[in-house]
Amino acid sequence: MTTPASPATAPRPRDVYFFATCVVDQFFPHAGLDAITLLEREGIRVHFPEEQTCCGQPAYTSGFADEARKVAAHQLALFPEDWPVVVPSGSCAGMIKHHYPTLFAADPVRKAAAERLSARVYELTQFLTEVLDFKPQDCGSNCTVVLHTSCSARREMGVHLTGKQLLAGLKNVHIAQQDHESECCGFGGTFAVKQPEISSAMVEDKVKSLKATGAERVVSADCGCLMNILGHAAWKDQQEGRKTPSLPGEHIASFLLRRTGGKAAGQENGQ
């Protein structure tokens, strides 16, 4: 169990919205569930607007701003109360926080709404550390993990330290250091499909450097990166005839929940 959080600088909210992201909803649902459990265990009521779909980023970064706007406009209306919106992904949080106001720059009504929303969007690890002052109490045995931080979390949200801070709070967990830590894993949404040769080279190098640390698992606060990294690690295992995953991985929420005595919904090794 965790120690009672010390009063954080901002008043501790009782309610938060949870924006799961389409990737978590459809591909990594356990990560979403574990993030919600983690928040609830901190005494917070988590509201999951049923009508949520996707932040619109895939279309936006592919150059289809109108389509992104259409999807984004729909999400804008889902968070009427002035509660924080917690997103278990730096990438999707970055889209809402930093790109919604630009996306609606020519639409005075939605621009104002986007700015109001932007101000209360948090990436999960950021929310846990900065708002809840979450201090995890480690109940697990010794283990070594390696953390991959998404480029959006690092460069757009500037929250590359919060994930590390949470892991560092787990006394029996050693954080391994990979080479080229800040380098992109090669996902980049449609980039992985449009430039498969380059994207493949990037994920190959990323998985090599993660494995070279000898860590027993990789954790990340972004399921897009996990989908890419674990997808390649699993493919490599298949190619080389391994039955057990050489690089298991999961969302940081699942890892944190399990280490702190919670029952994680499940480890997800991609497919």
Place this chain on the structure above:
Amino acid sequence: MSQSHEHTLHFRPADGFRERAGEVVANPFLRQSFRGAMDFLMQKRAAQFPNPEELESLRSLGEQIRQYNLAKLPTLLEQLEANLTRNGIQVHWAETPEEANAIILGICHKHSAKLMVKGKSMVSEEIELNHAAEAAGIEALESDMGEYIVQLAHEKPSHIIMPAIHKTKEQIAKLFAENIPGVAYTDNVDALIQIGRQVLREKFEAADIGLSGVNFAVAETGTLCLVENEGNGRMCTTAPPVHIAITGIEKIVEKLEHVPPLYSLLTRSATGQNISTYFNMISGPRKPGEKDGPQEVHLVLLDNGRSQAYADEQLRKTLQCIRCGACMNHCPVYARIGGHAYGTTYPGPIGKIISPHLLGLEATAGLTTASSLCGACGEVCPVKIPIPELLIRLREESFSEPQANPVMRGQGAGHSPLISAIWRAWATVYASPALYRGVSWLGSRLRWLVPRRQGGWTRVRTPLQPAPKRLRDLLQDRN
């Protein structure tokens, strides 16, 4: 990497970018060599900026100086021309590469020039001056060591600051032994440099024309500033009787005081040097009574698509660039494919955002997709060009339907009715909770039907497959 000797006058980066990139990533030797070189440059830069706050304030200053000067560009260009003319420097305007070449060759003909020595100039690469000179019977010799190597190999620069970064010392040793009469094979780097310098020294003495680029053109004083490390720039601009400088119209600053911060950002970001070995300030030809210096100095100001970028508030930021190359050094894509794969004069992230203005989107639409938008380029850019944001904008311009009054040449070149229809359908589903619920439910139920081969994704990854239950299902089960 292209080892070919072909001299294409028109870049066609759209053709074969993926193939070229694919060839490089499949070559472990090249992969390792690029990675090593880029790691070295990244470390050199990082060592120059130990204090993140100082770096941030210097970058902000750099950005502001560039934006200030771009905002006044039309006036500054007039002021620059007036002051250069007053200083005795002849100013020429070129809208296209062809015009720029015609101006330069015209000056050469007037002086019956046979030999031109060149300092490093990416704009001269942009207009492919060497080929134009060769066709006109003039020998154009590169005097920057990297450019000289690339020229000997009949290649193009693969990096804007380190043109021969793709070559090993063994390759250079072989190149020298095979191409320079009387030179025996040696892979001693100092010896190689001495050989190169010896060849070039004779050429500086014999040259009729010296050509150079410009790093900063100062409007209020009419001064051309040139940053270099080898002294060849000073030789090119002082030894031959005629000096021709060429630059893009955006390289202008109003005041001399704008130069030091940009200069400091440039050398520290580019090569991790506190300052370059040489800094030349050229403010006119030899004056009566002076014993040295060129008798004529010319400046060619090239547009070549820059005014197109200038006309749009967002795209204008492209022109803030001071050509340090830090974006390529930090780019995970460039580090894997090297500069030649891009097929453009300017490779890497800056190449992806400037080339569409120089060459049109028809030839460059594919390049805009060659980025994971990781943001490393924008993070290190010394003048804070929002490169990822500009890439998204260029994707939009490329993939949208062709419009009547486009902001840029080639707008709509990447448009595909099918892809657009897919995104429209996607938006319809994701903007409708009911449709999304239905489609995602079907996905989770029919997950075993997903294809085993999913285009580029399954090249090195297991297929994507929806989870048996969505998060919303798990939440419902729980309650």
